[in-house]
Amino acid sequence: MKPRFSQTALSILILVSIILTGCAQGQATPAAATQAPPPAAVEPEATDVPAQPAAAPVTLNIMHNYAPDDPHGPVLEQVFKDFMAANPDIKIEAQIYSDLDIPLKVETAFLAGQEPDVVFNNYAISRDTWIDKGVTLQLDDLLKEWGFDGKFLPAALDSSRDKQGRLVAFPFEGFTWPVWYNTDIFEKAGVEVPTTTDELVEAAKKIREAGYEPFTVGGIDWSGYAVFTTIVQLKLSDEEMREVFGKGGFAQNKNAMEGIKLFTELRDAGVFAEHSEGFQADAMNAMFFSEKAAMMQAGSWAYGQLPESMQDHTALAGFPILASGSPHEKPVIYAGFGKGVWVTRNGGQKLDAVRRFVQYVYSAESLTPFIVDTGMPSPLLDLQVDPAKLSPFMLQSTEYVKGVTIVDITDNYVPQKAFDALYKASAGAFIPGATPEDIAAEFDKIYAEQQ
Amino acid sequence: MGLPQLCPMTSQELIKEEKPLTSKEGALRRSYFKIQRARSRAAFILLVLPAILWFVGLMLWPLANMFYLSFFRWDGLLDPKIFVSLGNYTRMFNDEHFWHGVANTAIYLAVDMPLVLLPGFVLGFFLSQRPPGSRLLRVIFFAPSMLSVAAVSMMFVGIYLPDGILNTLLHQVGLAQLEHVWLADADTALGAVIAIDIWGSIGFYSILFYASLSNISQELFEAARLDGANLWDLVWRIAFPLSKDFFGVAMVLNFVWIMYGSAQNVLILTKGGPGDHSLTLGYYLYNQAFMGYRLGYSQAIAVFAFTIGLLGILLIRRITRRSEV
Numbered sequence: 001m002k003p004r005f006s007q008t009a010l011s012i013l014i015l016v017s018i019i020l021t022g023c024a025q026g027q028a029t030p031a032a033a034t035q036a037p038p039p040a041a042v043e044p045e046a047t048d049v050p051a052q053p054a055a056a057p058v059t060l061n062i063m064h065n066y067a068p069d070d071p072h073g074p075v076l077e078q079v080f081k082d083f084m085a086a087n088p089d090i091k092i093e094a095q096i097y098s099d100l101d102i103p104l105k106v107e108t109a110f111l112a113g114q115e116p117d118v119v120f121n122n123y124a125i126s127r128d129t130w131i132d133k134g135v136t137l138q139l140d141d142l143l144k145e146w147g148f149d150g151k152f153l154p155a156a157l158d159s160s161r162d163k164q165g166r167l168v169a170f171p172f173e174g175f176t177w178p179v180w181y182n183t184d185i186f187e188k189a190g191v192e193v194p195t196t197t198d199e200l201v202e203a204a205k206k207i208r209e210a211g212y213e214p215f216t217v218g219g220i221d222w223s224g225y226a227v228f229t230t231i232v233q234l235k236l237s238d239e240e241m242r243e244v245f246g247k248g249g250f251a252q253n254k255n256a257m258e259g260i261k262l263f264t265e266l267r268d269a270g271v272f273a274e275h276s277e278g279f280q281a282d283a284m285n286a287m288f289f290s291e292k293a294a295m296m297q298a299g300s301w302a303y304g305q306l307p308e309s310m311q312d313h314t315a316l317a318g319f320p321i322l323a324s325g326s327p328h329e330k331p332v333i334y335a336g337f338g339k340g341v342w343v344t345r346n347g348g349q350k351l352d353a354v355r356r357f358v359q360y361v362y363s364a365e366s367l368t369p370f371i372v373d374t375g376m377p378s379p380l381l382d383l384q385v386d387p388a389k390l391s392p393f394m395l396q397s398t399e400y401v402k403g404v405t406i407v408d409i410t411d412n413y414v415p416q417k418a419f420d421a422l423y424k425a426s427a428g429a430f431i432p433g434a435t436p437e438d439i440a441a442e443f444d445k446i447y448a449e450q451q
Numbered sequence: 452m453g454l455p456q457l458c459p460m461t462s463q464e465l466i467k468e469e470k471p472l473t474s475k476e477g478a479l480r481r482s483y484f485k486i487q488r489a490r491s492r493a494a495f496i497l498l499v500l501p502a503i504l505w506f507v508g509l510m511l512w513p514l515a516n517m518f519y520l521s522f523f524r525w526d527g528l529l530d531p532k533i534f535v536s537l538g539n540y541t542r543m544f545n546d547e548h549f550w551h552g553v554a555n556t557a558i559y560l561a562v563d564m565p566l567v568l569l570p571g572f573v574l575g576f577f578l579s580q581r582p583p584g585s586r587l588l589r590v591i592f593f594a595p596s597m598l599s600v601a602a603v604s605m606m607f608v609g610i611y612l613p614d615g616i617l618n619t620l621l622h623q624v625g626l627a628q629l630e631h632v633w634l635a636d637a638d639t640a641l642g643a644v645i646a647i648d649i650w651g652s653i654g655f656y657s658i659l660f661y662a663s664l665s666n667i668s669q670e671l672f673e674a675a676r677l678d679g680a681n682l683w684d685l686v687w688r689i690a691f692p693l694s695k696d697f698f699g700v701a702m703v704l705n706f707v708w709i710m711y712g713s714a715q716n717v718l719i720l721t722k723g724g725p726g727d728h729s730l731t732l733g734y735y736l737y738n739q740a741f742m743g744y745r746l747g748y749s750q751a752i753a754v755f756a757f758t759i760g761l762l763g764i765l766l767i768r769r770i771t772r773r774s775e776v
Binding site: 421 | 526527528529548632634635636637640721722724725726728738741742743744
């Protein structure tokens with residue numbers, strides 16, 4: 001009897017310990033603002049980089065999501081190295097996590113008094129909470145003290161403010177989020193790059209006949225959510241979008257329902273790659289970059305991943321709009337500033353070192369490689385990059401925006417902790433058979449739960 | 452230290468002493484044994500106290516917290532906890548994603564356990580007979596267990612890709628109609644995840660069974676063979692009944708792994724999709740806690756999973772309890 005009891009007890013212990021174990025993983029999430037990126041052709045400018053040494057050797061803990069395989073990763077790593085070489089009294093220790101993990105990592109560390117000093121973080125989840133909880137500092141005063149007043153693009157600064165207008169972070173990574181078109185595949189299929197949804201359906205049909213997948217998307221995650229919201233927004237003005245995505249009520253909003261219906265029509269017409277409902281963003285990128293799909297919607301953060309061999313036949317443009325009755329005049333894209341440099345409570349304890357690092361990051365010599373190598377729009381008003389330094393594709397990425405309408409991104413308005421549930425709801429929308437009513441009900445349920 | 456004064460004789464001398472004890476001697480003897488018992492009790496408590504404290508502090512306290520937190524709405528580590536009574540449980544039982552997770556977990560258990568444990572037992576028996584090359588085979592069988600979940604998952608991503616190894620093989624052997632986008636197809640996603648688990652687990656359990664079956668005397672099998680027993684009889688009529696208790700332990704381990712540990716594969720490979728087609732209870736628990744910022748709700752799911760786990764373990768132990776001979 002006793003051995004049986006002890007075996008059962010052992011099993012229960014194992015069960016308990018497994019329950020108490022957790023882990024985490026995630027993907028990059030964009031967030032953002034309302035303005036186009038700046039033209040990359042202004043006078044070069046560097047912020048002041050004072051070289052006053054700190055009183056004692058200091059270690060700066062910096063958390064970011066720019067992994068080595070991310071085009072931004074090697075650039076930031078070089079910035080760290082150069083900064084430490086120029087400031088031998090400061091050592092940088094970096095922690096790299098995915099975008100979606102960073103808020104939780106910071107909050108957990110904050111509770112233990114161990115949060116990093118500086119965080120490169122998206123605005124979407126943390127913007128309206130961290131200052132009030134004491135996790136990060138309000139930066140309005142430091143903006144002036146550190147010489148950044150009038151340096152940032154107004155739209156970039158607007159994106160970096162919370163609902164009370166407080167500056168939560170220094171704006172860093174801007175983005176545009178176009179549709180990428182493989183013009184070789186379009187040529188083989190004998191169709192033009194579409195500008196209306198009708199043309200998109202027709203093109204998808206021809207592309208399939210030519211043996212390619214039309215529009216690849218990671219239906220399961222944030223990339224699918226972005227495609228879903230883009231299509232719904234083809235029927236919504238920015239004001240309507242703020243209302244519906246801010247408070248819910250999809251089922252009652254005629255235009256929102258028409259937008260969702262349009263999404264299901266495109267889905268059922270075979271616009272999306274087969275089994276998109278089960279893909280993640282990585283699979284989407286892989287399918288497009290291996291030239292198996294003709295289109296994808298991906299942000300400027302992925303420009304640096306485009307294979308050299310595809311640069312001459314990849315065109316950037318907006319998502320096709322309705323032939324008539326659309327509130328938008330041209331194909332649409334999202335654009336804005338989604339990520340900033342946050343200074344935490346711990347960073348406030350070593351403010352001089354943080355100041356020197358932040359000023360270094362925004363110097364022309366640090367920021368320019370981000371623009372040239374990754375296609376990142378500059379957050380600074382007057383940072384100029386010589387067009388001759390840009391690859392034809394990067395050059396294109398600065399010019400195509402003239403032919404699109406920039407629509408407001410939903411990330412700025414949805415309840416901050418509803419993102420994962422919304423991704424799940426949009427993932428359900430990609431499954432064949434999901435009706436507009438089902439989809440709207442699922443979205444409305446999420447908003448009801450947030451009350 | 453004070454014993455010589457209290458009791459000048461050794462305990463054996465005391466026991467052997469035949470003449471009746473005076474009342475003073477009796478009192479001394481009782482006092483001696485009382486002190487001995489107290490010392491022994493104190494030593495026992497001192498020895499087990501760290502383990503008890505460890506268990507209470509690291510196991511029972513968090514477990515109690517799991518139950519406690521399940522009655523609160525808690526939307527993030529920095530947010531206040533709001534008492535909602537049974538609100539999280541009401542929500543859970545009305546949450547279709549939760550029920551999809553329960554159903555998929557049931558499928559996972561029903562498919563994975565027999566397909567892992569039965570072949571694992573047979574392979575374990577095979578190894579216990581020490582065939583030529585059994586040492587190498589033991590290493591090969593155990594090798595998948597030494598790979599991290601992330602490494603195994605990435606390996607299978609390559610296998611399951613639309614133009615991956617599996618589809619290429621199917622195409623080459625003329626079974627192109629069976630090709631799928633395995634992890635993205637609603638019909639195959641859960642099966643694809645389960646298959647990875649089966650691949651990684653059979654070898655591990657075969658080694659466990661081998662260790663257990665090695666303790667059975669080979670003479671028993673020899674005698675059975677002389678009596679005309681075939682391989683089936685040796686495995687299922689002799690080896691299995693003799694190691695039924697251990698088989699039960701292995702079942703419990705496998706059951707617990709599927710209930711909670713398998714969430715890792717789902718997280719890396721499918722995130723529960725497409726839709727909820729590969730959503731398991733363990734993954735949903737993780738998802739709600741760490742992605743959905745619903746810490747209180749996730750604990751309600753954890754309580755449910757814990758209860759099911761406990762009942763499952765008791766049921767398995769009851770089924771696999773070996774009749775006393």
